[in-house]
Amino acid sequence: FDTNTERAKVWLRINPRFNQIPADSSAAIDTEGLLGGQYIAISPGAMPTYLTNGSQILETQSALVLENLINKFFATEANKSHGSGGGAKESK
Template sequence: MARRTMEVTVGVFMLLGVFALIFLALQVSGLTPGGNGSTYTVYARFNDAGGLTARGRVSMAGVTVGRIRSIELDRDSFQARVTMDIDGVIDNIPTDSSAVIRTSGLLGEQYIDISVGADDTSMADGDSFYSTQSALNLERLIGNFASGR
């Protein structure tokens, strides 16, 4: 009987360990079950989207305020069109704010940083950032330096 109790206890701990690993994997990947509340969609166009990825973070002043939903090529302007979902509680982003692609650390992930403007009107669902700054392409910079351009 003691052996059976020990096996059940070990089995319960194994299941708890598996559930903990699944939970951690979902938290790290940003694929949390359920929604994070209401969001609204804004757009930005960049000449070079660099290493941005879907589900990448969108931040203001170092605080995550949204996620990148998708990145696609605009076939008319040949620019990258980035679709972002901004948390609904952040409903006062000025319309003259700019979207800048930044990198965490020297070789870290790339994300969108919103530099806040001073306009009195706020962005709404479906609005676009008019001022953007593309990613700094380190390989292109080194290549231009090496070739003397």
């Protein structure tokens, strides 16, 4: 963790068979589903030059905490049901 930038620094060893990752690629922490582990996902860019040993990926995204999204979803749904009277409309 870099205390000056308040960002984590990560070093990766990438299998040589994946040696054509465009230099403008981005990286994000992703999850393997609702209860899965986390991993670093690399989204390829479009530059004709590739990452080399010691290269840095400057375009990054923080981890999306799935639990927070689920809580927000249920809170929104609860507000919708309370705001609409909480019941179904009667048909005539």
